[in-house]
Amino acid sequence: MESTINGIHHITAIAGNAKRNFEFYTKVLGLRLVKKTVNFDDPETYHLYYGDKNGTPGTILTFFPWDNIMTGRRGSRQATEIGYSVPEGSLDFWLKRFNQHNVTHNKVAEKFGEPYLTFLDPDGLKLELIVSRNADLRLPWETDEVKGENATRGFHNVTITSNKIQPTADILTEVFGYRLLEQHVNRFRFITDAVENAAIVDLVEVPGEQVGHVAGGSVHHVAFRVKDENVLMQYREKIAKMGLHITDKIDRNYFYSLYFREPGGVLFELATDNPGFAADESVEELGSHLKLPAQYEQYRSKLEESLPDLY
Secondary structure, three states: OOOOOOOEEEEEEEEOOHHHHHHHHHHHOOOEEEEEEEEOOEEEEEEEEEEOOOOOOOOEEEEEEOOOOOEOEOOEOEEEEEEEEEOOOOHHHHHHHHHHOOOOEOOOEEEOOEEEEEEEOOOOOEEEEEEOOOOOOOOOOOOOOOOOOOOOOEEEEEEEEEOOOHHHHHHHHHHOOOEEEEEEOOEEEEEOOOOOOOOEEEEEEOOOOOEOEOOEOOEEEEEEEEOOHHHHHHHHHHHHHOOOOEOOOEEOOOEEEEEEEOOOOOEEEEEEEEEOHHHOOOHHHOOOOEOOOHHHHHHHHHHHHHOOOOO
């Protein structure tokens, strides 16, 4: 496991109104706000992280919320669906909850033998709740309204839509160590055996699909998980040797990162487990305070005044 890609670390998307985003993910979906910080490149914009109690890699969905951002368009060269694992028997609960909260959703369907429920967040981001064929034993974050028997466990999969999947498939199999598990029509399911959860990437091939536009309601990038910085830099060397442009190591306070755009057009990140989200506040207090990168600490008063209220 040490020198492997250990599934999905986190997924980052773009939202509109920050308070609306916070209320949907913490109240309707019942996720925990794990970290309230700012965009490294735009400190007057939040970077919000949602996940489980400890901020475990494989459960973390993050957002850059920009008010008045235009709505994106799903299409090729994009990550187009985010799948969460939920317990068997929970989809009726979620159907009722989505009706109660006026959440746009479809009827329950099935793919690869697994029931799933598709829904949209307030910005149009497409998500799915999936009952995995293998029991997901991860401990859930519970709220007063979303108890453990229904709560999400973390990521099940992410879906990437391409005009031609082979270049992306080559990265998954030849670099990341994934293997093709099964295929149904134009959906190809790849999995890593390095971890039990957050281990699946689905590639959907639609030759005539228009290229998508990343904006509000779109996935910005998909981050894959590695153990530490040593493994991270092994992958940097491997990817650079393929002729792909990859960034230098970047300190994101809670993990170290590399970024590259895979040949199919999706921005991929590699992110370390260390140091983790408890690096600057206790597990009990995760998400309770505005945490700023060191270079912005001197502007705290100004930022606290300009950032929108979440509560």
